[in-house]
Amino acid sequence: MEKTTFVTLKELQAIDQHFPTPYHLYDERGIRENARNLRKAFAWNAGFKEYFAVKATPNPYIMQILKEEGCGSDCSSLTELMLSEACGIVGGDIMFSSNETPAQEYQLAQRLGAIINLDDITHIDFLEGALGLIPETICCRYNPGGYFTVSNSIMDNPGDAKYGMTTEQILQAFRILKNKGAKRFGIHAFLASNTVSNEYYPALAKVLFSLAVRLKKEVGVAVDFVNLSGGIGIPYRPGQAANDISLIGEEVRKVYEETLVPAGLVEVALYTELGRYMLAPYGCLVTKAIHEKHTHKEYIGVDACAVNLMRPAMYGAYHHITVAGKEDSVCDHTYDVVGALCENNDKFAIDRELPKIDMGDYLIIHDTGAHGFSMGYNYNGKLRSAELLKKPDGTVEMIRRAETPRDYFATFDFSKEYGALAR
Numbered sequence: 001m002e003k004t005t006f007v008t009l010k011e012l013q014a015i016d017q018h019f020p021t022p023y024h025l026y027d028e029r030g031i032r033e034n035a036r037n038l039r040k041a042f043a044w045n046a047g048f049k050e051y052f053a054v055k056a057t058p059n060p061y062i063m064q065i066l067k068e069e070g071c072g073s074d075c076s077s078l079t080e081l082m083l084s085e086a087c088g089i090v091g092g093d094i095m096f097s098s099n100e101t102p103a104q105e106y107q108l109a110q111r112l113g114a115i116i117n118l119d120d121i122t123h124i125d126f127l128e129g130a131l132g133l134i135p136e137t138i139c140c141r142y143n144p145g146g147y148f149t150v151s152n153s154i155m156d157n158p159g160d161a162k163y164g165m166t167t168e169q170i171l172q173a174f175r176i177l178k179n180k181g182a183k184r185f186g187i188h189a190f191l192a193s194n195t196v197s198n199e200y201y202p203a204l205a206k207v208l209f210s211l212a213v214r215l216k217k218e219v220g221v222a223v224d225f226v227n228l229s230g231g232i233g234i235p236y237r238p239g240q241a242a243n244d245i246s247l248i249g250e251e252v253r254k255v256y257e258e259t260l261v262p263a264g265l266v267e268v269a270l271y272t273e274l275g276r277y278m279l280a281p282y283g284c285l286v287t288k289a290i291h292e293k294h295t296h297k298e299y300i301g302v303d304a305c306a307v308n309l310m311r312p313a314m315y316g317a318y319h320h321i322t323v324a325g326k327e328d329s330v331c332d333h334t335y336d337v338v339g340a341l342c343e344n345n346d347k348f349a350i351d352r353e354l355p356k357i358d359m360g361d362y363l364i365i366h367d368t369g370a371h372g373f374s375m376g377y378n379y380n381g382k383l384r385s386a387e388l389l390k391k392p393d394g395t396v397e398m399i400r401r402a403e404t405p406r407d408y409f410a411t412f413d414f415s416k417e418y419g420a421l422a423r
C-alpha cells in the first residue's frame with residue numbers, strides 16, 4: 001500500500017503561522033473512522049469494548065474522542081488513571097492492566113471502580129493487602145510460555161516476557177480468587193506486538209478461549225470476559241498490507257463459536273486494549289529541514305530529534321517520511337535524516353531514498369500517533385513538542401502546548417537559589 005499523508009504543504013504553511021515545528025499532528029477524522037470500523041468488526045459480540053491503551057497517546061483530547069466512539073481506557077500507572085478520571089472514563093470503563101504495581105496505584109484503581117487485571121499469582125495477596133479486600137470483578141493475565149507461532153512462523157516469544165502467569169498458576173489463581181469471593185472473572189494475554197497479520201487475534205483467541213473452557217471444567221469458573229489486549233499492528237512500511245479488521249473480527253467469531261459456545265460459554269464479552277492500531281496512522285511528526293551536511297554521507301538535520309520520537313533510535317523502527325509538496329517528485333537522493341541529540345542513534349532515517357530536500361522543507365514523519373510523543377523524554381535538555389489536532393472541518397487546535405525551559409526546570413528546589421530557573 002502507498003503511504004499517504006492527511007495534511008498538505010499548504011495546510012502546514014498555514015499551521016506555521018501559529019505553531020512552530022516540530023509538533024505532532026493528529027487526524028480526528030481518521031481516528032473516528034477507524035474506531036467505528038473496529039466496533040463494527042466486533043458488533044456480533046454484545047459485550048465488546050475497546051479499552052484504549054492510554055500509554056500510546058496519553059492526551060485527554062484524544063481520549064475524549066475515543067470515549068465518544070465508545071472506548072474505555074486501559075491504564076497501567078497512577079497518572080494514566082488520573083487522566084482517565086479527568087476524561088470521565090471511570091468504573092468498568094477502565095481496565096487496569098499494570099505490572100509491578102505499587103499499592104497506591106491499586107488503591108486508586110479500586111476507588112475509580114476499574115477492572116483490575118493481575119499480572120501474577122502473588123499479586124492476589126498483595127492486592128488484598130493494599131485494598132483490604134478482593135474486588136468482585138477481577139482479571140488475570142496469562143502467559144503460556146514458549147514461542148507464539150501462527151502458520152508455523154514465530155510471531156513473538158512469550159517465554160521470554162516478564163508478563164503474566166503460567167497455566168498452572170492461572171488455574172490456581174482463579175481457585176483462590178473464587179474462594180475469596182470474587183464473582184466476575186476475566187482473562188487476558190498479550191502474546192505478540194505490532195502484528196501485521198490477520199491471524200494474530202484469532203490465534204490468540206483460540207489460546208484464551210481454550211483456557212476459559214479449562215477454567216470452567218477444572219475450576220468451576222465461567223469467565224465473563226476475555227481481553228485480547230493490544231498487539232494489532234499497522235503497516236509502517238510502504239508495500240505492507242494493512243490488517244483487515246472486519247476479517248479479524250469474523251475469524252475471532254468463528255473461534256468463539258467453535259471453542260466457547262460448545263462449552264456452554266455463550267455470553268462471554270470480548271475486550272481489546274489496542275493502542276497502536278487505534279492511533280499510530282492518525283498522527284505524524286512534522287519537522288523542518290534546518291541543516292544539510294555533505295561529509296562521508298549526505299545528512300539532513302531537522303528540528304525534531306529522538307526525544308520527540310524514540311522508536312527509530314530505540315528499536316531501529318522504520319517510519320516513512322514524506323517531504324511536503326514533493327509527494328510526486330522522484331526519490332533520487334539518499335539521506336540520513338538526523339536530529340540534534342549528541343547520540344549517533346538520533347536518526348529518523350538511514351540511507352533513505354527521498355526527493356532533493358531544501359532547507360525549510362517540511363518533513364512529515366508518518367505513523368507517530370501511538371508510542372510517539374508519549375515515549376518522549378528530555379535528554380540533552382531537549383523539550384517536548386506541542387500536540388495539534390486536525391479537526392474534521394480542517395481547522396487545527398492545539399491540544400498540548402510545547403514545553404518551555406520553565407517546565408524543564410520546574411522540579412528544582414524552589415526555596416533555593418536554583419529555583420530561580422523555574423520561575
Ligand SMILES: *Cc1c(COP(=O)(O)O)cnc(C)c1O
Binds near residue numbers: 053190229274370
Ligand atoms: C502496550 C499495551 C497495550 C497496547 O499495545 P499496542 O501494541 O499499542 O496495541 C495493551 N495492553 C497492555 C497491557 C499493554 O502493555
